Every structure is written in C-alpha cells, then in structure tokens.
Amino acid sequence: MLRINEIYAGYGEIEIIHGISLNVEQGEIVSIVGPNGSGKSTLLKSIFSLVDIMGGEINYLGSDLTATATDQMIKKGLSFVPQTDNIFPTLTVEENLELGAYVSTKKLSDRFDLIYNLFPPLIEKRKKKAGTLSGGQRQMVAFGRALVMEPKLLLLDEPTAGLAPMFIDLILEKVEEINKTGVSILMVEQNAKKALAMSDRGYVLAAGEKKYEDSGRGLLENKEVAQLFLGG
Numbered sequence: 001m002l003r004i005n006e007i008y009a010g011y012g013e014i015e016i017i018h019g020i021s022l023n024v025e026q027g028e029i030v031s032i033v034g035p036n037g038s039g040k041s042t043l044l045k046s047i048f049s050l051v052d053i054m055g056g057e058i059n060y061l062g063s064d065l066t067a068t069a070t071d072q073m074i075k076k077g078l079s080f081v082p083q084t085d086n087i088f089p090t091l092t093v094e095e096n097l098e099l100g101a102y103v104s105t106k107k108l109s110d111r112f113d114l115i116y117n118l119f120p121p122l123i124e125k126r127k128k129k130a131g132t133l134s135g136g137q138r139q140m141v142a143f144g145r146a147l148v149m150e151p152k153l154l155l156l157d158e159p160t161a162g163l164a165p166m167f168i169d170l171i172l173e174k175v176e177e178i179n180k181t182g183v184s185i186l187m188v189e190q191n192a193k194k195a196l197a198m199s200d201r202g203y204v205l206a207a208g209e210k211k212y213e214d215s216g217r218g219l220l221e222n223k224e225v226a227q228l229f230l231g232g
Ligand SMILES: Nc1ncnc2c1ncn2[C@@H]1O[C@H](COP(=O)(O)OP(=O)(O)OP(=O)(O)O)[C@@H](O)[C@H]1O
Pocket: 011, 014, 016, 034, 035, 036, 037, 038, 039, 040, 041, 042, 043, 083
C-alpha cells in the first residue's frame, strides 16, 4: 500500500536520507530500526512531506504523496504519531480526540468507544488536561488522536520512547492489537529486538542508508545485524 522508491530527503541544503526504498503491504507491521541520528524520523517525516524531498517517489494507494496535501493524506487513511509533541497538553483528553475526528465517517461516539476500549485508563481521565497524564497515558492519547481518523496505515515514531518498562510492553501489545483490526503499521522503534520480534518485516538504517532488509525474524537471527545494531 506504501511504496517509497529511492527517496532523498533532508533539511534545506542538508541531505540526510540518501536514496532509500521501502514498502509496506496491506496488513503488515514493518519496523525501522537503527542508531540515533541514522535518519529514522526524517524518513517517516518524508512520507508526510514534513521535510524537504530532494528526489525519489512516495506512492500510497496509487497516489503520489509528494504532490498530496496533508488533509488529503489523512482522508486517504494515512495517520502519523510523531516522536515528540504528539498531543496538546493544555487540552483535555477528550478535546485531543475530538481534534482528530473531523475526517471520521463514523459516529464520533463509536470512534471514542473504540479508543476507550483499547485504552481503558483514559476513560476516567477524559476531562483532565492531557499534559497532567503519565507518559504512558499521554502516548495512549496520541494513539487515540491518530485512531479516531480511522487510519489504514499508521506511522509510529518511537511509540515507547521515555516510557517505563511496564508501559513499553503495553504500548507494543496495543500496536499489535491495532494491527489485528486491519490497520497496517510502519513503526520506528528504539527497542529494536522487541519491535522486530512482532514485525512481519524490518529495515535497518545507518547514516541515512538502508543497510539490511528482511523479515523481522530474519533480522533478529542475522549475526551481523545482532552484533552491529542489536547489542549482540
Ligand atoms: N530539523 C532539523 N534540521 C536539521 N537537521 C536535522 C533536523 N532534524 C534532524 N536533523 C538531523 O538529521 C539527522 C537524522 O536525524 P533523525 O531525527 O532523522 O534521526 P533518528 O534516526 O530519528 O534519531 P533518534 O534515534 O535519535 O530519534 C541527524 O543528524 C539530525 O541532527
């Protein structure tokens, strides 16, 4: 459903991504792993045209994304949870969810039920300002904002960053649960072993280039990948 072909991207004059190709098929969980600063966030942002595209093609469900407005991308079922600043802290939980709802075709209450079912801790917090929640709960709000838009493909940038170990496993389980409802996932994750273990396929990035590409299991079992990128 997503096809990135030889993309070059960066910031102004600075090229960070040097010709990366990647694809996500319907129903897959695909992970992008790699060291800090290797360009994982820049690659995800390039899909949403949030960085400068210097070359290559990005095709999503038959449309050229480099020529598609953001609201059209969202209408086509593409949704992005960025690594930072992914909620409005001064708005309540419910107001955060409502912001995502304008493109929804289903009844708002149905969408909210789905999100509260997935993340029960948010129910009693729904009138609280999102900024007062714990890190794990904030991430639930960020997911909720994305899910209320009824995505077909969900882009996640380090969904477990900064979370306590208990929340890391919970959030990754939720990613699998969301995937089982038919949402394809493209995820950047620092917990590379956990991410690859639950992924259909994965990509290893280093210095803005794709170094390895295989099934999640294949990358986990690759000695070179394990030694260089997964801490042995
Ligand atoms: N807004 C920006 N302007 C200029 N350079 C940037 C900007 N954001 C990131 N960079 C640079 O781009 C490179 C890749 O950064 P990016 O955030 O994509 O890496 P990453 O793999 O997501 O790292 P991390 O694991 O720390 O999140 C880094 O050298 C970084 O300094």
